[in-house]
Amino acid sequence: ILNVEQSPQSLHVQEGDSTNFTCSFPSSNFYALHWYRWETAKSPEALFVMTLNGDEKKKGRISATLNTKEGYSYLYIKGSQPEDSATYLCAFGNNAGNMLTFGGGTRLMVKP
Amino acid sequence: EAQVTQNPRYLITVTGKKLTVTCSQNMNHEYMSWYRQDPGLGLRQIYYSMNVEVTDKGDVPEGYKVSRKEKRNFPLILESPSPNQTSLYFCASSFTTRAGYSPLHFGNGTRLTVT
Numbered sequence: 001i002l003n004v005e006q007s008p009q010s011l012h013v014q015e016g017d018s019t020n021f022t023c024s025f026p027s028s029n030f031y032a033l034h035w036y037r038w039e040t041a042k043s044p045e046a047l048f049v050m051t052l053n054g055d056e057k058k059k060g061r062i063s064a065t066l067n068t069k070e071g072y073s074y075l076y077i078k079g080s081q082p083e084d085s086a087t088y089l090c091a092f093g094n095n096a097g098n099m100l101t102f103g104g105g106t107r108l109m110v111k112p
Numbered sequence: 113e114a115q116v117t118q119n120p121r122y123l124i125t126v127t128g129k130k131l132t133v134t135c136s137q138n139m140n141h142e143y144m145s146w147y148r149q150d151p152g153l154g155l156r157q158i159y160y161s162m163n164v165e166v167t168d169k170g171d172v173p174e175g176y177k178v179s180r181k182e183k184r185n186f187p188l189i190l191e192s193p194s195p196n197q198t199s200l201y202f203c204a205s206s207f208t209t210r211a212g213y214s215p216l217h218f219g220n221g222t223r224l225t226v227t
Contacts, residue, residue, distance in 0.1 A: 032212030043202060044155075046215030089155065093212020098143070098162055099170055100212060102155040 002026055004092045006103035013080050014111050020076045021106040023090030027071035032093040034100065035064055035075055039086045047075075047088075080110045114139045118203050118219035125193055126227055133188045133222050135203030143206045144186040145170070145216070146178065148199040155202065161186055193226040200224075 005024045013019050025033065032051045036044040048057040053068040061078045077084055087107045091100040116137045125131055137144065145160040147170075157170030161180040175197055177189040186205075190197060200223050204216040 034212070034215060036216075043218035043220050044216075045218070049213070049215050051213070091155075091216075098160060098168070099157055100145075100216065101157070101171070102147075104152070104154040 002092060002094065002101040004090065004101050004103040006088075006090055006106050008106060009104065010107040010109070012109045012111065015080060015082060017080050017110075018076070018078045019080055019108065020074050021088060021108075023073045023075070023092075023103055025071050025073075025090075025092040025101075025103075026094065027069060029094040030068040030071075030092075031095040033066055033068075033073050034091040034093070035073070036089040036091065037086050038089055038105070044089060075106075077108070080108070082110045082112050084108060085110045114217070116203055116205055116217050116219040118201075118222050120222060121220060122223050124225045124227065127194055128192050131190050131193060131224075133190075133201060133203075133224070135186045135188065135219055136184050137186075137205040137217070138184065139205065139207070139217065140183065141205035141207055141217070142183070143208060144180065145204050146176070146186070146188045147202045147204065148172065149202065149221075150199050158188070158201075193224075195226050198224060198226050 035047040038044040048064045050066040055066040063076045066073045087105040089105045091102045119134050146158040147155040156172045159178040161167045203219040207214040
């Protein structure tokens with residue numbers, strides 16, 4: 001079983017703060033890195049799929065970067081809003097198989 | 113509307129009573145997968161399918177069966193459920209046969225309790 005770790009496990013910020021969290025994954029046999037947003041009582045929704053070292057993706061106030069050589073990805077949220085409160089999941093796909101391995105998630109809570 | 117539909121949303125059953133959780137997608141996706149989510153453990157893959165009649169084990173396949181007779185359907189079967197299978201289950205699908213290349217679309221989840 002591949003080791004995909006996310007940190008921190010949880011994070012409390014004030015509305016307007018910018019924040020970031022980390023996803024660490026094996027640096028060998030990299031194929032793709034996904035980020036998902038999972039709100040309570042809903043199902044996970046895809047934010048980004050990244051496949052190239054140095055990739056940067058952006059959707060509104062949320063952006064992500066990828067370093068496949070050292071095995072990490074950062075997710076940034078600029079000016080956090082209460083509606084950003086959710087669990088953010090990363091998932092690693094390697095080229096040895098057809099599975100996506102998920103990290104444990106970072107739970108973000110934004111206080112108004 | 114493009115979606116992945118799971119049924120039922122909630123299920124309470126007793127140890128040993130066979131059950132099936134259905135999953136259907138209307139996006140003509142080739143790849144389908146089942147995950148379970150447990151507190152502190154994240155999403156763990158149970159089984160996946162790259163196409164009709166092609167299925168393979170994920171990280172936690174014990175106690176589960178799947179089938180893929182049609183492209184749109186991927187049911188999860190628990191032949192003899194046990195309390196350690198109490199969990200939140202998600203079905204997901206994606207466009208390509210390679211899991212990593214396109215995003216997963218998730219169903220709404222099935223919360224299973226086995227007493």
